[in-house]
Amino acid sequence: AQSVTQLGSHVSVSEGALVLLRCNYSSSVPPYLFWYVQYPNQGLQLLLKYTTGATLVKGINGFEAEFKKSETSFHLTKPSAHMSDAAEYFCAVSDLRANSKLTFGKGITLSVRP
Amino acid sequence: DSGVTQTPKHLITATGQRVTLRCSPRSGDLSVYWYQQSLDQGLQFLIQYYNGEERAKGNILERFSAQQFPDLHSELNLSSLELGDSALYFCASSLTLSRVDGYTFGSGTRLTVV
Numbered sequence: 001a002q003s004v005t006q007l008g009s010h011v012s013v014s015e016g017a018l019v020l021l022r023c024n025y026s027s028s029v030p031p032y033l034f035w036y037v038q039y040p041n042q043g044l045q046l047l048l049k050y051t052t053g054a055t056l057v058k059g060i061n062g063f064e065a066e067f068k069k070s071e072t073s074f075h076l077t078k079p080s081a082h083m084s085d086a087a088e089y090f091c092a093v094s095d096l097r098a099n100s101k102l103t104f105g106k107g108i109t110l111s112v113r114p
Numbered sequence: 115d116s117g118v119t120q121t122p123k124h125l126i127t128a129t130g131q132r133v134t135l136r137c138s139p140r141s142g143d144l145s146v147y148w149y150q151q152s153l154d155q156g157l158q159f160l161i162q163y164y165n166g167e168e169r170a171k172g173n174i175l176e177r178f179s180a181q182q183f184p185d186l187h188s189e190l191n192l193s194s195l196e197l198g199d200s201a202l203y204f205c206a207s208s209l210t211l212s213r214v215d216g217y218t219f220g221s222g223t224r225l226t227v228v
Contacts, residue, residue: 032214034216036219041221042221042222043116043118043204043219043220043221043222044204044206044217044219045116045219046216046217046218049214049216051214090157095170101147101159101162101170101172102147102159102216102217103159104149104156104157105156106156107156107157
């Protein structure tokens with residue numbers, strides 16, 4: 001079975017600082033990887049996804065992630081944090097089978113200090 | 115508005131009762147997924163339907179059941195409710211079974227069992 005590990009449950013950065021949220025996956029076949037964001041009292045919104053091709057993926061709101069097969073990682077970054085980035089972030093991997101079930105990590109809460 | 119509609123948004127009910135959560139997928143999406151989100155368990159996959167047929171089951175209790183109707187809307191039925199069933203229940207939809215799609219999430223139903 002595929003799985004996702006998001007180390008730590010909370011990251012705090014200052015406004016304007018680099019955001020780095022870590023995600024490691026396990027998969028015996030090439031994975032499809034996703035990052036979702038959840039703002040308070042809302043559903044999850046797709047930030048970006050990696051399927052095939054270019055390993056550096058750009059998403060919405062200035063976020064990007066790099067697929068590193070050798071490290072089984074798909075870390076999410078943003079060069080300069082904004083107060084509006086405060087939310088919970090989930091990494092997910094697509095299931096091996098054709099039914100495309102997503103397996104989510106436990107999520108990381110990002111706080112942005114003024 | 116993501117295009118996935120979940121009703122009701124909030125539900126408060128007593129232990130032992132039965133409730134029905136409803137989901138209308140984004141227009142054109144054939145696959146519907148149900149997830150339970152709680153503080154201790156994170157996002158747990160419950161069940162998936164594709165074009166009216168059950169395709170995958172996750173950690174869904176026997177007290178819970180679901181179905182997808184010919185118009186593609188889905189209902190999640192929770193019975194003999196316990197305090198521990200209090201959680202956010204999300205519905206998501208995708209166009210196909212392709213691993214590329216990712217999901218579009220609804221804003222969730224917050225269930226409180228008292």
